[in-house]
Amino acid sequence: MQYQRTVAERIEVKGEGIFTGKEILVEIFPAEENTGIVFVRADLKRRPKIKVEPDTIIGLEGATAVTDGTHIVYLVEHLLSAFHAMGIDNAEVRVHGEEIPIFDGSAYKWVRAIQEVGYKFCFTPKKFYRLKDEFLFKNGKGFIHFKPSDRLFVKAEILFNHPLIGHQTFEIEVTPRNYINEVCFARTFAFKDFIQEKIKQGALKGGSLENAIVLDEKGIINPDGLRCSDEFVRHKVLDVIGDLYALGIPLQAEVHACCSGHRLHIEALKTLYKEGGLEEVEAQSFTFVVIPKRAMR
Ligand SMILES: [Zn+2]
Numbered sequence: 001m002q003y004q005r006t007v008a009e010r011i012e013v014k015g016e017g018i019f020t021g022k023e024i025l026v027e028i029f030p031a032e033e034n035t036g037i038v039f040v041r042a043d044l045k046r047r048p049k050i051k052v053e054p055d056t057i058i059g060l061e062g063a064t065a066v067t068d069g070t071h072i073v074y075l076v077e078h079l080l081s082a083f084h085a086m087g088i089d090n091a092e093v094r095v096h097g098e099e100i101p102i103f104d105g106s107a108y109k110w111v112r113a114i115q116e117v118g119y120k121f122c123f124t125p126k127k128f129y130r131l132k133d134e135f136l137f138k139n140g141k142g143f144i145h146f147k148p149s150d151r152l153f154v155k156a157e158i159l160f161n162h163p164l165i166g167h168q169t170f171e172i173e174v175t176p177r178n179y180i181n182e183v184c185f186a187r188t189f190a191f192k193d194f195i196q197e198k199i200k201q202g203a204l205k206g207g208s209l210e211n212a213i214v215l216d217e218k219g220i221i222n223p224d225g226l227r228c229s230d231e232f233v234r235h236k237v238l239d240v241i242g243d244l245y246a247l248g249i250p251l252q253a254e255v256h257a258c259c260s261g262h263r264l265h266i267e268a269l270k271t272l273y274k275e276g277g278l279e280e281v282e283a284q285s286f287t288f289v290v291i292p293k294r295a296m297r
Pocket of ligand 1: 077078188235239
C-alpha cells in the first residue's frame with residue numbers, strides 16, 4: 001500500500017523574496033492525512049489559511065500564487081514542485097510574508113530541507129488524480145497535452161531565439177530519485193532587458209545573479225555559467241511539476257508542455273478540473289506473499 005506522507009519534523013528556512021526584497025521566514029509543519037498542502041499567512045494577525053486547490057491557485061506571468069480572494073502568497077511553484085515530486089501529500093506552510101523566497105531560483109533548497117528531516121507516513125492510502133481522457137489546452141503558440149497514465153511523466157519543450165537556448169526538450173518519469181538527480185537543481189532564467197524593465201516598474205525589489213540565470217543577447221551574465229547545457233528546459237519541467245500540484249493531490253498522467261508558462265498551465269488545469277476530466281483514485285494495496293522461513297535459507 002502506498003500511504004500519504006508528510007514531513008517528519010518542522011522545517012525552517014529563511015530567504016529573500018524577489019518581489020518585495022524582504023527577508024522571509026518559511027516554516028513547514030507536519031499535517032494530518034487528507035490535509036493537502038495549506039499555506040498560512042503567518043505574518044498577518046488572523047493567520048489566514050489557503051489550501052492549494054484549483055479554486056485558490058492563480059497563474060501569473062512568471063509565477064504561480066495562491067489566494068483566498070483577499071490574501072495571497074506569491075511564488076509557490078518551486079516549493080509545490082518539490083512536494084509533488086518528493087511525494088509529500090500533507091503539509092502546513094507558514095509564510096511570514098507574501099511570497100516564498102526564491103533562493104537560487106531552483107527547488108534544490110526545498111529538496112535538501114525535506115531530505116534533512118525526512119518524511120513520515122499518515123496511515124491512509126495515497127490519493128491521485130487520473131485522466132478520464134486525453135486533454136489538450138492551447139493558447140497562442142503554447143500548449144499542454146495530457147494523456148491518461150498510471151504514473152506521472154512530464155515532457156517540456158521550449159523554443160527561444162537565443163544562441164544558448166534554441167529548441168530544447170527534456171522528459172522524465174517523476175519519481176523522487178529522478179527529480180533529485182535530473183531536475184531539482186535547474187534554475188529559473190530571465191532576460192536582462194525584461195528584469196531591468198521590472199525593476200523600473202518597482203515589481204522586482206529583490207533578486208541578483210544569485211537567484212536566476214540572467215541572459216543578454218549573446219549569452220549569460222552569471223559568472224559561474226550553467227549547471228548543464230539544457231538547464232533552461234529542465235527548469236521548465238520543474239515548473240510544470242509544481243503547477244500540476246495546483247490540483248491539490250498528485251496527478252498521474254503523461255504531460256507534454258510546449259512553449260508554455262504558469263498562466264497556461266493553471267488555466268489548463270482549472271478547465272480540466274471544471275470539465276470533470278479527472279477521477280480520484282486511491283493507491284492499491286499490494287498482495288503480500290508470506291514466504292516460509294525454510295524457503296529463504
Ligand atoms: Zn520556475
